[in-house]
Amino acid sequence: MNCTLLSSPLQGFTDFRFRNAFQKYFGGIDTFYSPYIRLNGKLVIKSSYQRDLLLENNTTLEVIPQIMTNDADEFLFVTKYIQELGYKELNWNLGCPYPMVTKRGMGSGLICNPEKINHILNRVHSETDVLVSMKMRMGYESPEEIQDVFPILDKYPLKNIAIHARIGKQVYKGGVDLDSFQKCIDNTKHKLYYNGDITSVSKFKEMQERFPSIDHWMIGRGLIADPFLPSMIKNNVLEYPKNSIEIFKEFHDTIFEQYDAFLSGPTPIRMKMYGFWEYFSLSFSNPQKVLKKIKKAKNIRNYRIAVSEILANKEFQGFQ
Numbered sequence: 677m678n679c680t681l682l683s684s685p686l687q688g689f690t691d692f693r694f695r696n697a698f699q700k701y702f703g704g705i706d707t708f709y710s711p712y713i714r715l716n717g718k719l720v721i722k723s724s725y726q727r728d729l730l731l732e733n734n735t736t737l738e739v740i741p742q743i744m745t746n747d748a749d750e751f752l753f754v755t756k757y758i759q760e761l762g763y764k765e766l767n768w769n770l771g772c773p774y775p776m777v778t779k780r781g782m783g784s785g786l787i788c789n790p791e792k793i794n795h796i797l798n799r800v801h802s803e804t805d806v807l808v809s810m811k812m813r814m815g816y817e818s819p820e821e822i823q824d825v826f827p828i829l830d831k832y833p834l835k836n837i838a839i840h841a842r843i844g845k846q847v848y849k850g851g852v853d854l855d856s857f858q859k860c861i862d863n864t865k866h867k868l869y870y871n872g873d874i875t876s877v878s879k880f881k882e883m884q885e886r887f888p889s890i891d892h893w894m895i896g897r898g899l900i901a902d903p904f905l906p907s908m909i910k911n912n913v914l915e916y917p918k919n920s921i922e923i924f925k926e927f928h929d930t931i932f933e934q935y936d937a938f939l940s941g942p943t944p945i946r947m948k949m950y951g952f953w954e955y956f957s958l959s960f961s962n963p964q965k966v967l968k969k970i971k972k973a974k975n976i977r978n979y980r981i982a983v984s985e986i987l988a989n990k991e992f993q994g995f996q
């Protein structure tokens with residue numbers, strides 16, 4: 677079965693530097709979502725968001741920008757901004773689980789408020805011609821919340837609804853709730869994309885068998901932990917390329933150099949790379965030992981030595 681793979685946005689990870697390097701060394705992703713744009717009370721787009729979306733920084737990628745807001749004026753402002761850059765679609769984040777966001781009625785904290793969702797979608801559809809897509813959890817307190825939102829969503833010509841099959845309250849704990857995801861399939865006319873815990877080819881196949889009507893799949897953390905995963909899913913192979921470590925090393929060195937050139941000083945780059953290794957380490961044997969090695973490297977020289985030692989004579993093995 678043909679499938680479309682989407683890179684689920686991860687704020688702090690999947691910016692244009694990561695996306696370009698990923699595309700060059702691994703491939704397998706059809707479309708990348710950029711991490712959300714959030715305005716802090718002012719109608720101003722931060723320069724980091726601007727850089728991330730500039731077409732010249734995304735020449736080989738298909739990218740869909742994302743917004744997180746509960747305000748129609750903000751939505752309209754960001755719509756105008758992305759349309760001026762040449763984008764046709766804006767994805768709306770109703771998934772973020774963190775209390776700082778949800779307590780303000782944004783992210784997954786907005787799912788329980790269908791009237792507000794209706795008001796915003798109504799204004800956006802009557803005042804612009806942007807294509808809107810959604811990325812949602814199934815609720816904050818309960819997976820039933822989304823069921824009250826579907827009748828509203830069904831009124832609008834949304835491109836699709838991507839669903840991370842958890843509720844906000846879970847944050848990332850517990851498993852995905854596949855029965856509730858099935859209920860979503862049964863109760864909306866919109867095209868659904870599946871998102872959540874795709875970490876290996878076999879996990880992907882399990883999901884594909886369970887949901888035969890789904891042909892769009894979003895991968896977030898699994899793609900950072902195992903960047904070979906999307907191309908392996910696409911090519912239906914279980915074996916890593918023979919030179920997986922060399923490919924991974926080139927990818928690593930590319931993002932390292934780019935972040936090093938951008939971030940000032942040795943501490944920010946070490947912290948940035950440590951964040952990546954929290955995921956990368958999961959694809960090596962003894963992840964905790966790998967991560968400890970990275971943590972112990974207190975300067976760039978030692979960091980480079982640590983990476984060489986981790987990669988020496990090792991195989992890329994993916995999530996176990």
Ligand SMILES: Cc1cc2nc3c(=O)[nH]c(=O)nc-3n(C[C@H](O)[C@H](O)[C@H](O)COP(=O)(O)O)c2cc1C
Binds near residue numbers: 871
């Ligand atoms: C560090 C981090 C940052 C994230 N940033 C975003 C974001 O900017 N926009 C969004 O829609 N989801 C964001 N997510 C959620 C992921 O896109 C994805 O929906 C979630 O991790 C479940 O998919 P996965 O199991 O494939 O990772 C983030 C998740 C993490 C862990």
